[in-house]
Amino acid sequence: MYRYDEFDERFVRERVAQFRDQVNRRLSGALTEEEFRPLRLQNGLYLQLHAYMLRIAIPYGVLSSQQLCQLAVIADKYDRGYGHFTTRTNLQFNWPKLKDAPDILDLLADVQMHCIQTSGNDIRNVTADQFAGVAGDEIEDPRPVAELIRQWSSLHPEFSFLPRKFKIAVIASQADRAVMKSHDVGIRIVRNKAGESGYEIFAGGGLGRTPMVGKRVREFLPKGQLLAYLEALLRVYNLEGRRDNKFKARIKILVHEIGIDAFRDRVEAEFARADAFSDDENAELARISAQFEVRNYEKLSARSETFEAARKSDPAFAEWVAHSLFAHKVDGYAAVTISLKPVGGVPGDMTSDQMRFFADLTDRFSLGELRVTHAQNLVLPNVKQDDLHALWRELGKAGLATPNVGLVTDIISCPGLDYCALATARSIPIAQAISNRFADKARQDEIGPLQIKISGCINACGHHHVGHIGILGLEKRGQESYQITLGGDPTENMAIGELLGPGLAAGDVPAAIERIVGVYLDKRADGETFIETVKRLGVSEFKAAFLAGAQNEAA
Amino acid sequence: MKLLDRNGFRTDDFSRAGADGAARLDAVIVPFADLPSTAARAGKRLGVDIPNTVTVEQLAPHFEKLALIGIAFPASTDGRGFSLGRRLRRAGFKGLLRASGPLIPDQFPYALACGFDEIELPDASAARQPESQWLQALGAITLPYQRGYARPSSIFEQRRQARKEAAHG
Numbered sequence: 064m065y066r067y068d069e070f071d072e073r074f075v076r077e078r079v080a081q082f083r084d085q086v087n088r089r090l091s092g093a094l095t096e097e098e099f100r101p102l103r104l105q106n107g108l109y110l111q112l113h114a115y116m117l118r119i120a121i122p123y124g125v126l127s128s129q130q131l132c133q134l135a136v137i138a139d140k141y142d143r144g145y146g147h148f149t150t151r152t153n154l155q156f157n158w159p160k161l162k163d164a165p166d167i168l169d170l171l172a173d174v175q176m177h178c179i180q181t182s183g184n185d186i187r188n189v190t191a192d193q194f195a196g197v198a199g200d201e202i203e204d205p206r207p208v209a210e211l212i213r214q215w216s217s218l219h220p221e222f223s224f225l226p227r228k229f230k231i232a233v234i235a236s237q238a239d240r241a242v243m244k245s246h247d248v249g250i251r252i253v254r255n256k257a258g259e260s261g262y263e264i265f266a267g268g269g270l271g272r273t274p275m276v277g278k279r280v281r282e283f284l285p286k287g288q289l290l291a292y293l294e295a296l297l298r299v300y301n302l303e304g305r306r307d308n309k310f311k312a313r314i315k316i317l318v319h320e321i322g323i324d325a326f327r328d329r330v331e332a333e334f335a336r337a338d339a340f341s342d343d344e345n346a347e348l349a350r351i352s353a354q355f356e357v358r359n360y361e362k363l364s365a366r367s368e369t370f371e372a373a374r375k376s377d378p379a380f381a382e383w384v385a386h387s388l389f390a391h392k393v394d395g396y397a398a399v400t401i402s403l404k405p406v407g408g409v410p411g412d413m414t415s416d417q418m419r420f421f422a423d424l425t426d427r428f429s430l431g432e433l434r435v436t437h438a439q440n441l442v443l444p445n446v447k448q449d450d451l452h453a454l455w456r457e458l459g460k461a462g463l464a465t466p467n468v469g470l471v472t473d474i475i476s477c478p479g480l481d482y483c484a485l486a487t488a489r490s491i492p493i494a495q496a497i498s499n500r501f502a503d504k505a506r507q508d509e510i511g512p513l514q515i516k517i518s519g520c521i522n523a524c525g526h527h528h529v530g531h532i533g534i535l536g537l538e539k540r541g542q543e544s545y546q547i548t549l550g551g552d553p554t555e556n557m558a559i560g561e562l563l564g565p566g567l568a569a570g571d572v573p574a575a576i577e578r579i580v581g582v583y584l585d586k587r588a589d590g591e592t593f594i595e596t597v598k599r600l601g602v603s604e605f606k607a608a609f610l611a612g613a614q615n616e617a618a
Numbered sequence: 619m620k621l622l623d624r625n626g627f628r629t630d631d632f633s634r635a636g637a638d639g640a641a642r643l644d645a646v647i648v649p650f651a652d653l654p655s656t657a658a659r660a661g662k663r664l665g666v667d668i669p670n671t672v673t674v675e676q677l678a679p680h681f682e683k684l685a686l687i688g689i690a691f692p693a694s695t696d697g698r699g700f701s702l703g704r705r706l707r708r709a710g711f712k713g714l715l716r717a718s719g720p721l722i723p724d725q726f727p728y729a730l731a732c733g734f735d736e737i738e739l740p741d742a743s744a745a746r747q748p749e750s751q752w753l754q755a756l757g758a759i760t761l762p763y764q765r766g767y768a769r770p771s772s773i774f775e776q777r778r779q780a781r782k783e784a785a786h787g
């Protein structure tokens with residue numbers, strides 16, 4: 064993975080000192096609260112319901128074991144012994160004090176981490192495919208490009224006071240595992256007919272109040288021109304994005320209002336005047352790429368007899384394997400997804416003990432590297448198949464072997480009203496209630512792949528719009544009210560879910576999910592997954608069952 | 619209003635048209651609406667105040683007669699002026715570029731990088747934030763990443779040079 068050079072190192076250290084000074088200027092009154100607010104947000108510090116919240120960047124979801132250990136240290140010393148992984152692959156601490164924030168940043172800088180632009184109206188932490196670098200279907204590793212953008216976007220002199228936040232995702236395969244099209248800018252590394260790799264660029268995607276699927280602005284951008292192109296695109300947005308209404312300030316509204324063709328024309332006109340640094344951008348990318356190369360893979364045979372034998376003799380292991388493995392491009396290895404969704408638990412939470420334990424496993428089993436996924440799970444990307452059984456046994460000791468990845472209890476949930484100042488309803492307890500309702504593992508397996516996603520307000524941090532079943536918590540006349548959507552899809556076929564009917568009380572949500580699942584079990588064709596059945600049948604039958612039940616409950 | 623450039627606070631050579639005695643002064647700033655009808659006069663410097671929604675195309679015909687363009691920053695969170703300043707520089711404007719509004723010290727290096735020369739601060743901002751804080755902000759990050767901005771060097775540039783030297787060394 065990427066290691067800071069002397070320049071990165073100095074930059075992050077100076078950034079810590081700068082923030083310390085900003086805090087002091089706020090405390091002395093030199094900065095008003097209004098002036099300080101964007102500065103603290105640009106450093107990931109939020110004022111939440113009960114306390115400050117500090118959001119730590121995990122660039123494109125990659126962490127070393129050493130970094131995870133340091134997060135555990137911070138959780139113990141400055142928080143309440145746990146952290147929360149978010150859908151943007153960041154980590155949040157919910158209880159730090161303002162005066163401690165600079166010291167926490169120092170501890171992060173010690174392990175080459177920071178909180179730069181994890182909030183604020185700027186270019187946010189860049190995300191990427193969680194299987195980057197190990198997936199067989201990628202054209203190349205998307206992380207070097209994400210790292211290049213991370214550096215370029217850090218404390219950008221022109222784009223730190225944008226109309227609104229700006230999220231970028233990078234993938235490198237046809238399959239989209241990073242919800243790329245829900246980003247302000249989505250980048251897919253592609254090959255043109257001549258076999259050269261370059262970038263396909265999407266813009267104007269987003270969730271929130273007005274969900275939109277990203278539209279293509281550039282079919283093929285040659286290598287070497289990415290930063291110049293992004294600069295042009297961001298300049299058009301910075302000047303023309305709406306600033307009169309917070310809810311209309313994202314780039315998706317600009318793209319929607321002027322149309323993708325007009326938007327493309329403006330970006331291209333700006334791009335035509337751009338400085339050309341192309342040769343050097345490639346050289347810089349090559350420098351970064353070299354650091355992501357893993358050189359210590361062992362030569363193994365594609366089939367591991369140890370693994371096959373364990374799978375035959377240990378049904379519980381086989382069950383976990385069935386949900387948790389992703390094919391690795393190197394023979395004899397596998398990428399393993401670790402569920403952070405124990406039945407009835409809080410999605411994405413991890414205690415400091417679990418962090419330390421997991422860091423140790425990362426060293427022993429995955430060449431010291433792990434990943435955080437937008438689905439709030441973890442990935443060990445480089446596990447020898449020979450080691451899978453031993454790894455699984457170890458995970459079980461820390462309650463990290465829940466075999467539910469991709470199933471109905473693998474729920475994405477934002478923090479909601481339990482923590483978030485913007486929330487209109489709770490989301491974690493809804494996730495817990497559904498998880499408990501579907502706790503029976505045999506039933507989960509019978510239902511198969513099904514993604515439920517929950518947000519505690521219209522901002523949609525829980526990605527509810529792209530959940531196969533989406534749940535949005537609102538407030539109606541002082542009561543929590545949950546809207547259910549159906550048919551969302553976070554993949555390369557990204558689709559926004561359709562609303563099934565009026566909102567439900569919290570207590571009625573699990574039963575409503577049952578009814579929807581019931582229609583699927585009843586109507587599915589052989590081998591058809593939940594989302595496939597929804598796409599084939601359309602939502603109307605589901606809607607009927609949903610409404611019928613809702614009426615019974617009301618009566 | 620208080621004027622600040624990279625050396626600290628300084629007196630403003632320009633006055634706003636309409637202000638007492640402004641007509642007699644050597645350097646006058648007129649509102650954007652008056653620009654087309656204002657002719658450049660020998661020995662006098664002309665400046666213009668513009669909102670951050672004016673385009674380069676609207677201004678470019680007047681570059682020759684303009685010694686100063688002052689871009690309004692209605693709030694410190696409104697970053698349009700940074701991009702507009704940069705566009706004006708790239709379009710070839712060589713005069714003084716002024717950011718006018720309640721910016722904060724942390725934005726001072728950004729403004730300079732985007733091509734501004736000076737900041738015109740409301741008195742309240744200047745009173746709270748002494749000169750030392752502005753000058754200190756310029757040195758907070760000694761080497762930023764981005765290339766192509768009005769700064770002595772950048773991380774990307776330093777790495778490029780190191781590569782060049784390695785190639786020739």
Ligand code: SF4
Binds near residue numbers: 478484519
């Ligand atoms: S969706 Fe709303 S409630 Fe949930 S984390 Fe985002 S802002 Fe907070």
